[in-house]
Amino acid sequence: MNGSTPGVEEDGRRRHAREQGSAVAWVESPLQMLCAVEAHHAGLLGEHTSIVPRAKLPALAATRRELKRLALPPGATLAQPEKEMRRPGRHATWVVGDAFSGKVQLSWLTAFPRRVVIVDDGLATIRLLELLGGAPWKPLLRARVRAGVPRATLGLAAGLRLRTAARAGRLSIFTALPVSDELAAAVRRTGAELVLHDFAWLRGQPLGEPRPGERTIVLGTSLVRNGLIHRESYFDWLAGLGADGPVAYFPHRREDPGDLDRVRRQPGINVYDGGAPAEITLRGLSSDQRVLSLPSTAVTSLRVLLTPRGVPVDAVEVPDDWWTADAGPSLRSHLQMFAHDQTGVPR
Template sequence: MDEYGRDHARKQGSAVAWVESPLQMLCAVEAHHAGLLGDRTRLVPRAKLRPLTVTGRELSRLALPDGLELAGPEPGMPRPPHRRTWVVGDAFSGKVQVGWLTAFPRRIVVVDDGLATIRLLELLSGRVGTPLLRARASAGPLRTALGAAAGLRLRAAARSGRLSIFTALPVPAELAKAVQQTGAELVTHDFSWLRSQPLRRPRPEERTVVLGTSLVRNGLIHRDRYLTWLAGLGAAEPVAYFPHRREDPDDLARVREQPGINVYGGGAPAEMTLRGLAAEQRVLSLPSTAVTSLRVLLAARGVAVETVEVPEEWWTPRAAPSLRSHLSMFAHHDTGVTR
């Protein structure tokens, strides 16, 4: 499908977006604003996830793009009417993959889901037949077969010009070229809708803002090393700590005990809660998706967003070299990426 055909397809019909994380929800809004989804989009969050409830509440206070509907939560992936555009974030979800195989969406749009988005691009442009499975997944024969079938269906959508990936992540130029050679459309964005919205919450008073991490709960870095580092920051100056949505409550309780650390309420994406920081403030984070997006959002405000390199002794045996390599792409401004 040529570019004219893609543009024509976007202007027709409607889309259903199934989101399972705050970042997916925000990026689905940005994709609709960018004109990638058609003139009407129904945004459906997964039920019983508090961060999605918080994010939806934050979004409802802003001027949503015309044609976007914030629908009520549903426990499972909705079955969009035949031939609509399907928007998802987690391409490795079994429910999503079954949906691709049992229905015939007009188009498929994948929005950001953190590091998993980069893995999807690598698998999509890699060897045909490779199953779409999470990097650290231990899958049995049936799940592997589902991932392989979903990979074939997604590659077929790419060849026919019916697959778009919408991302704000730094995609290495060589990988971007390989993805485009499959026929998939790779669309980058800079949160233009969010940047246009007025600020509705006060910024934290602390000069230093630290983003929480899921690396501890996932068993990839040692808990005590991480907490010792935070304690050192709090001893030097007051610190505003914004938890990761998957941080363990017991770990957060220990963070709150650290002198000088003020833990703020979590839930909404950092892109929404921290976009009003002032030039004299700074953001510290272990490697994460939020590093890239906050640099985009805060560049004009003169706010430094710094990635903390993970010392070798912090890593656990579960942190494979390939994972460390993936995370390193979020560490630097100059990454040799395409945008």
């Protein structure tokens, strides 16, 4: 991870927040919503930030409820959900998580704001950093996407617009993910500001009662639904854990409902309602509990929140025979970087 110490420059950013005006954050996932709050707390967005969740997403509604129970940073407000992306004025800061969204990219071409801040959106954030720090003609497209000419052209134009903003000092990326020194240097050479954080706002909130009560907590995964690992390998692993139960299972928001029903039928495994980010839901765990997860960005953030309190967060490195043909070497490498220092092993 890059050697910059999270929080070192926060006081300076807060001093300059008054000059930065207001911000609008368009969020489409629980992690994006949480990180928008953290970016405001860090003084990166200005005095006033309106966080606008996309409507009709139950996970966002659950996250909004959880955040409203906590003490939001002064100047941060949780707006009502909206169907369409709200575009800020040209003099506002625009906060987004999904830089690969066609709607976001199209809006950059028609009404680029004064400043853009990109917050974490899982593994896609690392891909964005690699594309920004790489060849300037690379279009901003998701991994494993076979784009037609119109979509590739939009991605290319959006990439050029974002790189132009970086050169003008109008692009910041705010992340808690592990970023190598080499990648961080490449991104900063573009002129973009790369800000690393450690969930300072969330760490300052009351822990509340520990939940759940099981000693082993397993985070669900989207790898099965995305066709990247074999379904039976995953369920064989869960069966082994359940045999040693009890296990608390927190679903991934993209898990297939049929798979989740099968998890509920596994002996020894209790499925909890998902929705809010694991960073919020599990921050009250005690030192006699542990978290197990396949490679996931949540592993990094939960280690930041839980390891100092003596709660182990163990990432399971995926065995070679679990992967399907759709999981190429590059994707496997990206995912496995979150399994470093793991102590959990497949059963």
